Amino acid sequence: MPDIDHLLYLYLRPQELTTQRVNYLIDKHEIKRTFTLLYETRSERNDLIFHTAFFQVIFLVLTFWMLTSSGSYFGRGLVLAFSLHLLVDQIVDLIEMKSFSNWLKYSPWQIDSTKAKFYWAGVLLLVLLFGFLL
Numbered sequence: 001m002p003d004i005d006h007l008l009y010l011y012l013r014p015q016e017l018t019t020q021r022v023n024y025l026i027d028k029h030e031i032k033r034t035f036t037l038l039y040e041t042r043s044e045r046n047d048l049i050f051h052t053a054f055f056q057v058i059f060l061v062l063t064f065w066m067l068t069s070s071g072s073y074f075g076r077g078l079v080l081a082f083s084l085h086l087l088v089d090q091i092v093d094l095i096e097m098k099s100f101s102n103w104l105k106y107s108p109w110q111i112d113s114t115k116a117k118f119y120w121a122g123v124l125l126l127v128l129l130f131g132f133l134l
Helices: 004-012 017-027 032-038 054-070 075-097 112-133
Strands: none
Touching: 004 017, 004 054, 017 032, 054 112, 075 112
């Protein structure tokens, strides 16, 4: 579900070169090449809505609420998978781009690189802890 964020980005920015290339491939019914292009250009999309630290903190609060109040295993698994997916995307960004700068771009908090690592470790710990609540 967090990958829907990439599709929203393409919809909200039709002037971008990647968006135009994706539209061209879709018009030619080349779906496999479209997904390949989206995967290869994921690092170019840095103004994503769901891929921010601010959204992640809000979503972790909602994840905790869902895990502690819902009886539905499907709902619990869905929000936990969403949180885990965001965490994996952070790991990929850290490995490929060597920073969390895209995640901290619209953050109301001033976080330097040292604090960003503590933030990431805290999110990892919370997601693992939430996994035990499932």
